[in-house]
Amino acid sequence: MLSRSDVEPASRHRASGAAPTVENRSLVERDRGLLWHPYAPLDGPAPYAVTGAAGTRLALQAADGKNFEVVDAMSSWWSAVHGYRNPALDAALLEQVGSFSHVMFGGLTHAPAVELAERLVELAPEGLEHVFLADSGSVSVEVALKLAVQYQRAAGFPGRSRFLALAGGYHGDTFAAMSVCDPVDGMHAEFPGLVARQLFLPRPPAARLVGGELVSDPREVQAWIDVLEETVRSHRDELAAVVLEPVLQGAGGMHSYAPECVQAARRVASEHGLLLILDEIATGLGRTGKLFAAEWAAVAPDIMCVGKALTGGYLTLAAMLCSREVASVITASPLRALLHGPTFMANPLACAVAVASLKLLDEVPWRGQVASLETGLAAALAPATGLAQVRDVRVLGGVGVIQLHSAVNVPALTRAAVEHGVWVRPFRDLVYTMPPYVSTAADVAVIGAGLCAAVEQVHG
Ligand code: PMP
Numbered sequence: 001m002l003s004r005s006d007v008e009p010a011s012r013h014r015a016s017g018a019a020p021t022v023e024n025r026s027l028v029e030r031d032r033g034l035l036w037h038p039y040a041p042l043d044g045p046a047p048y049a050v051t052g053a054a055g056t057r058l059a060l061q062a063a064d065g066k067n068f069e070v071v072d073a074m075s076s077w078w079s080a081v082h083g084y085r086n087p088a089l090d091a092a093l094l095e096q097v098g099s100f101s102h103v104m105f106g107g108l109t110h111a112p113a114v115e116l117a118e119r120l121v122e123l124a125p126e127g128l129e130h131v132f133l134a135d136s137g138s139v140s141v142e143v144a145l146k147l148a149v150q151y152q153r154a155a156g157f158p159g160r161s162r163f164l165a166l167a168g169g170y171h172g173d174t175f176a177a178m179s180v181c182d183p184v185d186g187m188h189a190e191f192p193g194l195v196a197r198q199l200f201l202p203r204p205p206a207a208r209l210v211g212g213e214l215v216s217d218p219r220e221v222q223a224w225i226d227v228l229e230e231t232v233r234s235h236r237d238e239l240a241a242v243v244l245e246p247v248l249q250g251a252g253g254m255h256s257y258a259p260e261c262v263q264a265a266r267r268v269a270s271e272h273g274l275l276l277i278l279d280e281i282a283t284g285l286g287r288t289g290k291l292f293a294a295e296w297a298a299v300a301p302d303i304m305c306v307g308k309a310l311t312g313g314y315l316t317l318a319a320m321l322c323s324r325e326v327a328s329v330i331t332a333s334p335l336r337a338l339l340h341g342p343t344f345m346a347n348p349l350a351c352a353v354a355v356a357s358l359k360l361l362d363e364v365p366w367r368g369q370v371a372s373l374e375t376g377l378a379a380a381l382a383p384a385t386g387l388a389q390v391r392d393v394r395v396l397g398g399v400g401v402i403q404l405h406s407a408v409n410v411p412a413l414t415r416a417a418v419e420h421g422v423w424v425r426p427f428r429d430l431v432y433t434m435p436p437y438v439s440t441a442a443d444v445a446v447i448g449a450g451l452c453a454a455v456e457q458v459h460g
Contacts, residue, residue, distance in 0.1 A: 001013050001147055005153055008101050008449065010232045016107025016223060020451075021266040023298065024393075025061070025067065026049070026061070026168065027049040027061070028046050028047060028048070028049050028061070028062075028063045029063075030235045031046075031047060031049075032046060033037060033254060033460070034355045037412070038301075040245065041055060045410075045411040046062075046063035046243070047240040048060040048061065048062055048063075048068075048418070049061040051067070053072075053084035053085065053097070054083075054084050054085045055083040055084060055085070055436075055438065056071055056072050056083050056084075056253070056341040056435065056436050056439050056443050057069055057070065057071060057072065057084075058070050058072050058084070058437060059173050059391075059422065060423070062180060062415075062418070064306060065453055068349060068418050068419070068421070069421070070418055070422055070423040071127050071298065071419075071422050071423070071435075071439070071443045071446045072084075072423050072435065072437055073417075073422050073423055073424045073434075073437060073447045073448055073450075073451070074088060074424060074425055074433070074434060074435035075106055075309075075434050075435060076296060076313045076425060076434045077142075077307060077308065077310050078250070078282050078287060078308045078313065078410045078427075078434050079308045079311070079312070079313035079315065080313030080436055081285070081286070081287075081309045081312055081357075081361075081366075081436040081437045081438075081440055082312045082313075082357060082360050082436065082437065083323065083436045084313075086312060086360070086438075088356050088359075089221070089311075089312050089314055089353050089356050089357060089360070091120075091222060091299070091356075092352050092353050092355065092356030093314060093315075093352065093356075094113060095275075095352070095354050096348055096349050096352035096353075099282070099348075101348065102344065102347055103348065104343070104345075104444065105133075105341070105343045105345040105346045106341060110302045110346075110348050110351075112346075112348045112349075112351030112352040113133060113254055113346040113348070113351045115351075115355045116131075116133070116351045116354050116355050116358075117131035117133070117319075119355065119358050120306070120321060120358075121158075121190070121321070123292075123358070124292070124304060124306075124321050125294050125295070125298050125301065125304065126227055126297070126300045126322065127325075128300070128301070128304055128321040128322065128323055129319050129322075129323065129324045129327070130146075130321065130322050130323075130324070130327045131319055131320070131341070132147075132300060132319065132320040132321075132325075132338060133318075133319055133345055133346040133351065134316065134317075134318065134319065134320060134345070135338075135342050135344045135345065135347070136171050136172075136307065136316050136317075136318055137159030137172055137176040137281040137305065137307035137308060137318045138171070138177045138184060138282070139172075139174065139318065139342065140281070140305040140306075140307055140318035140319060141171045141172045141177040141243075141279060141281075141305055142172075142174055142176050142177055142319045142329075142340070143320045144175075144243075144277050144279075144303045144305050144320050144341060144452070145176050145180070145240075145241075145243070145277070145422070146323075146338070146339060147303060147320070147326065147330070148163070148240040148241040148275045148277060148302075148303065148332055149161045149240050149312075149339055150333070150335070150338065150339065151240070151275060151329050152275075153274075154329045154330055154332065154333030154335075155329050156357070157237075157273070159237055159238055159423070160165060160236075160237065160238060160239055160240045160273075160274075160439075161238070162196070162197075162198055162199060162238045162240065162241055163179070163180050163198045163199070163239065163241055163242070163243050163277075164198070164199045164200075164201065164231060164232065164235070164239050164241070164242045164243070164274070165180035165181075165198055165200055165201075165242075165243045166182075166201050166202075166203060166245075166249070167182055167183075167201065167202050167203045167242065168182050168216045168246070168249050168252040168253050168255055169181055169182055169243070169245055169249055169279075169460045170185070170186075170250060170251035170252040170254050171243065171245075171279050172281075174349060175191075175195060175196075175275075176196065177282070178191075178195055179196040179197070179198050180198055180243045181252070182200075182202060182252050185252055187234075192370050194454065199226055199231060199235055199239070201224070201228055202224065202227060202396075203222075203230060203249070203253075203255060203257070204224050204258060204261040205217060205221055205223075205224055205255060205257060205261070206218035206255060206256065207247075207256050207257050207258045207259070208256070208352075208394065209256070209374075209394070209396055214247060214256060214257075214258060215261055216257065216260075219260060220377065221258045221260050222265075224258075224261055225243055225260070225261065225264040227266055227304070228261075228264055228265065229258070229263050229264075232269070232272050232274065232418055233272070236272040236273070239272075239274050240274065240275065240325035241269070241273055241274050241275035241277050241302075241303070242265045242268075242269045242275075242280065243264070243276065243277045243279065244265060244277075244279065244294040245278075245279045245280075245281075245282065245283060245293075246262045246278050246280065246283060246292075246294045246297060246299070247259055247262060247283065247288060247293040247294075247296045247297065247307060247396075248282070248283050248287075248288050248293055248297065248396060248399065250282035250283070251282070251427075253430070254394075254399065254401045254403075254430050254432050255260065255269060255426070256304065256396050259296040259297035260297070262278075262294065262297035262299050263297045263298070263299055265299075266299045266300075267309065271304075275301075275302040275303055275326065276301045276302050276303070277302070277303040278292075278293075278294050278299075278301035278303070278304045278305070279302070279305050280292050280293060280294065280304055280305060280306050280317060281302075281306060281307040281308050282294055282308060284304075284306045284307075284308075284309070284310075285306065285308075285309040285310065285358075285361065285366070286309070286367070286369075286370050286398070287309065287360065287370070287398050287399060287434060288376060288396055288397040288398075288399065288438065289370050289371065289396065289398075289399055290318050290397075291320070291366075292304070292306075292412040294438035296453075300323075302322060302325070302326050302359060303320065303321070303322045303323070303326065304320070304321045304322075305318060305319070305320050305321075306318060306319045306321070307319070309357070309360075309459065310354050310355070310357065310432050311350050311353045311354045311357055312353065312354075312357035312360065314353045314357070315347070315349055315350040315353055316350065317347065317350035317354055319352065326401050326442050328377065348400045350354060356405055361418070364438075365457060368450065369398075369437035369438065370397050372395055372441065372444075373397065373398040373435060373439065373444065374395055374396070374433070376439075376441055376444035376445070377399075377400035377433065377435075377444060377447075378400075378446050379448070380400075380444050380447060380448020380449065381395065381400045381401075381402060381419065381448050381452070382392050383452045384402045384451070384452045384455060387452070387455060387456055387459075388460075389404050389405055389406070389455065389459040390402055390403070391403045391404060391405045391429070391456070391459065392457065398434055398435060398437060399432065399433075399434050400432060400433045400434075400448075400456060401430060401431075401432040401433075402430070402431040402448075402452075403430055403431075404430075404431070404455070404459060405429070406427040406429060406431045406459075407428060407429055408427070408428070408429060408430065408431055408458075408459070409424075409458055409459070410426050410427070412458045413426055413431060413454050413455070413458045413459075414426070416454035416458050417450050420446075420449065420450035420453050420454055421446055421450055422446060422447050422450030422454070424447075424449060424450075424454075431451055431454070431455055433447050433451065435447060
C-alpha cells in the first residue's frame with residue numbers, strides 16, 4: 001500500500017508554491033513516491049540512479065549512496081545495440097537538431113522519414129513495401145491490428161475483427177496490444193470488459209539451438225499445427241489475422257520455439273484469407289542471429305512491426321510495414337486511409353538516429369557481433385547449468401537465459417549482480433541477458449560470471 005509520506009513531499013510543495021528543498025535529498029529519494037516505474041508500486045524497491053552511460057557501461061548510484069560501474073546486460077530492454085554515447089548516433093542526432101527537431105507529419109514530409117522508410121523496405125522480408133512510423137512498439141501493434149481489421153472490412157469481410165494469438169506472447173501495454181498478449185500474464189482480468197476477447201493457441205513447443213538450427217520434437221510440433229488448423233477452420237469467419245512473435249517469445253517468457261510453427265501459421269492464414277502479423281519489435285534487427293526472426297522460418301508476413309533497436313536505443317520509434325496487397329485493398333476502399341495519425345508520428349530526430357543506426361548495423365556488421373555474442377554467452381552462462389536452483393540455460397543469437405525452478409528475488413538478485421559489476425533486470429523465473437552488440441568478449445565474460453555468481457548467492 002502507498003503510504004502518506006510517499007506522496008506528501010511533492011504535493012505539499014506544489015500546494016504551497018514553495019520551492020522544493022531538493023538539495024539534501026538524493027535523486028532516488030526524490031524519485032520515490034513521485035514517479036511510477038514499470039509495473040512497480042510507488043513505494044516499491046528503490047531504483048538505481050544512472051549518473052552516466054558510455055559504450056557498454058552504466059554508472060549507477062544505489063539508494064545507499066554507493067556508486068557502481070556496471071556492464072549493461074540489458075541493452076536498455078533490447079534497444080541500445082550500439083552502446084551508449086555512440087559517436088555516429090550522437091552526431092546524427094545533433095545534425096538533425098541543427099536542422100529541425102519535429103514537424104507534424106500531416107501534410108508534411110522530411111528526409112529522415114523518407115530515408116528510413118526506404119531503408120526498412122529494402123531490409124524487410126519480401127513484399128513489405130509500405131511503412132507507418134509510430135511512436136512506440138505498442139502503438140505500432142495497435143496500428144497493425146487496426147490495419148488488419150480495416151483490410152478485412154474493405155475486402156468484404158466485416159465480421160473478421162478478432163485475432164488469433166499465442167499463449168505466452170507479449171505485444172505491448174495499450175488495450176488492443178494487451179488483448180493479444182497472454183491473457184494471464186497480460187492481466188486481462190484486471191480490466192473487466194475493456195480488453196477485447198481474442199483467441200489463443202497454446203504456446204508453441206520449445207526449440208533448442210543445435211548446430212545453428214532451431215530443433216524441436218516433431219510430434220509436438222505436429223500436434224500444435226493440428227490445433228492451429230482446427231482453430232482457424234472453426235473461427236475463420238471472425239478472425240482478421242494471426243499475430244505472433246516469430247521463433248522467440250520475449251517478455252512472455254524468453255521462449256524459443258519451432259520455426260515450423262511460424263511456417264504453419266503463414267500457410268494456414270493464407271489458406272483461410274487471414275493476414276499474418278509478425279511482431280519483430282524484440283526479435284528484429286539481428287537479435288536472434290537473423291536480421292528478422294521470420295528468416296528462421298523463411299516466411300514473409302503481410303504486416304510486420306519493428307521497434308526497440310530501431311533507433312539504437314536513443315529515441316522512441318517503431319515502424320509498421322505492410323504488403324502492397326494489403327495497402328492496395330485499403331486504398332481501393334471508400335475510406336482509402338489507414339485510420340491512425342499521432343502528433344509525434346515520424347519524429348525527425350528519431351528517424352534521423354534510426355537511419356544512422358541501420359547504417360551502423362551494416363557497416364560493423366551486426367552478424368559477426370551477434371555470432372560472437374552467441375558463442376560468448378553459451379560459454380559464459382554454461383556454469384549456471386550446474387547450479388541446483390537452475391532449471392534451464394539457453395542461448396539464441398544475442399539472447400542468453402538462465403531459468404530458475406522458482407521466481408527470482410528481483411531486488412536481491414539485481415543488487416548482487418550490480419555488486420558483481422553487471423546490470424540485469426530479471427522477471428518471473430528468468431535471469432536473462434541481451435547485451436549490446438558492441439559488447440566485447442571481456443564484457444560477455446563479466447556478464448556470465450556476474451549472473452552465475454548472483455544466482456548462486458541469492459538462490460543458492
Ligand atoms: N512487442 C514486443 C514483442 C515487445 O517485446 C514489446 C516491448 N517489450 C512491445 C511489443 C511493446 O513495445 P513498447 O514497449 O515500445 O511499446
